[in-house]
Structure formats: structure tokens, C-alpha cells
Amino acid sequence: MANTTLIGAITDALRIALQQDERVIILGEDVGKNGGVFRATEGLQEEFGETRVMDTPLAEAAIIGASIGLAVNGMIPIAEIQFLAFAYPAYEQLVSHVSRIRMRSQGRFSAPMVVRAPYGGGIRAPELHCDSPEVIFAHVPGLKVVVPATPYDAKGLLLAAIADPDPVLFFEPMRIYRSFREEVPEGYYTVPIGKARVVQEGTDCTVFAWGAMVPVALQGADLARKQHGISVEVIDLRSLSPLDRDAIRDSVMKTGRAVVLHEAPRHAGFGAEIVATINDLALDALMAPVMRVTGYDTPYPLFALEDAYMPDAARVAEGIVQAMNYEIGARL
Helix, strand or coil, X not given: CEEECHHHHHHHHHHHHHHHCCCEEEEECCCCCCCCCCCCCCCHHHHHCCCCEEECCCCHHXXXXXXXXXXXXXXXEEEECCCHHHHHHHHHHHHHHHCCHHHHCCCCCCCCCEEEEEECCCCCCCCCCXXXXXXXXXXXXXXXXXXXXXXXXXXXXXXXXXXXXXXXXXXXXXXXXCCCCEEECCCCCCCCCCCCEEEECCCCEEEEECCCHHHHHHHHHHHHHXXXXXXXXXXXXXXXXXXXXXXXXXXXXHHCCEEEEEEEECCXXXXXXXXXXXXXXHHHHCCCCCEEEEECCCCCXXXXXXXXXXXXXXXXXXXHHHHHHCCCXXXX
């Protein structure tokens, strides 16, 4: 076992993939000599060479376009986008080509490729470096969207994504890249895509979160317990597409109340899909409307307002308390 950070677990997964399969290549801006903006690929070009770990021009559409060409011709490209919001120029490639190649070719071709991208706020970065637009990718049929929250999951999910026969978008919460360590197996293992994780069991209310919001969910749950005696279950979804609808149903059937937490804007955020899933599968169990604790419906702000924008433990605890205190007819 190795005691490592989330970013260290990602580097380990990439090294293992490169060692085990010569078809695996890494491409992106500064991933080679510099090891990536967050050093996720540090040392890999030196170890595996420039044909396996290659720097590209500053052209995200070209990075994704080249990756799909490589993928349909037998390679397994791992494309790094420096920050997720930089993928907007490549959105057309992802939506028009990457996601549709299996259907378009009637199964003759698939695109076994991974797109890695840091996302989210909390690091005092400039504009377009902190967006959390995972919902616009999760909406696209044919794309899998995975968001780890721990080093163990980061390594296992990334190796599962690399082994997947279809395209996987792997979004990395940069706020917690190096915020904590945990024991991670040194060899090859996978974590199944599409399966949520029960982080903490509870009986009164469930908080659903992913990525950097999972630690915030735990902090909010702890605050609600200390201040109000509320027993809170915390679920890390880990995968947004496919979504573990059974885990959502089972937890809400158990607790009867739910809070959805994400740092993206509230309007049409992925939290709305979770609310709809609860309505579909566990409406009869609900004892209160599902509460949402989210970012605000504005572009991600600059430094001075970042702390005010990001959901924190106090807002999560407030959402939990609101769910617990709801009374039928109180809003009429």
C-alpha cells in the first residue's frame, strides 16, 4: 500500500496503464517535459518517451480530434485538457464525433479514449479555470462522466476508464488534489464506473455529492449532528453518467429526506437530475422536498467573492435542517 494524494494516485494509474498496454498514449498541453500544469504526468515522458507522452499545441479541438482518430485506429489515447472550461472549444468534437462514433458506424468502430480535466473552484484561479460544467457533458448520450473524490477512487476509476471500450470523461476536483492522503494499493485494480459509494451511513437525511463537495458534505453532516442531533447519510455518486439510480433510491427510501450538493450553478444543474430520479423511484418515501445546496446562477467569480460563491459546511447543514423541519402545508 502507498500513502498518497489524489494527484499521486492519478499519476500512478497513468504509469501502470502505460506499462501494461503499448496502445496507451498521453497527449495534451505541457503534459510531457513539464509534467502538466498540476504535475499529474510528471516524469512519464522521461520514462516512456515522447511518442507515448506527447506535448500538443494549445488547441483543445485538435487534441480531441486527434484522440478520436487514434482511438478508432486501435490506440487508447488519454487526452488532458488543462482546465475543464478550456474544453468548450472541443465540445463540438465531443458531441458530434466522440459520442456518436459507435452509433454512426453501426458498431464497426468505438472510441476507447479518456479525457482528463481538472475542474471546480477553491484554488484562487483566474476566469475560466474554476468552472464546474459537468452537467453539459453528462447530458450527452455516448459519453461517460466520472468524478472521483478520494485517491483510492481516483486510481481505480481512472484505470477502469482506460479499460472501457467507450469514451470516458474523467473530471478531477483540483481543490482536493493534494488536500489529504490515504492508503492506495500499489498494483492494478479498478473501481466500477456507475456505482456510488456510501461514505457515511445515517438514518434521518441523505446528502448526495461528488468530487470536491464530498468533504464539504461530510463537514455539513457533522455540523448538523453536533448542533441538532441529526443522523446524516452521505453518498458519493462517483459517476454522473451512468448514474447509480439504485443507490439514490435505496438511500432515500431509508432516510426519507435528501439534500443535493454541487458547486455548479443551481439552474439546470446536475442536482435537478438527482431530484427527478428521487421523484421517479422514491417519491412515496419523501417526507420533505429535496433541498439543493449549490453555486449561484452567475459565472464563477474572481478571488474576492470565491468563498461566498462556494457551498460550505454551514450551507449544507442549513439545507439538512430545512429538510428536517419541513411541514406539509407550511409553504401554502
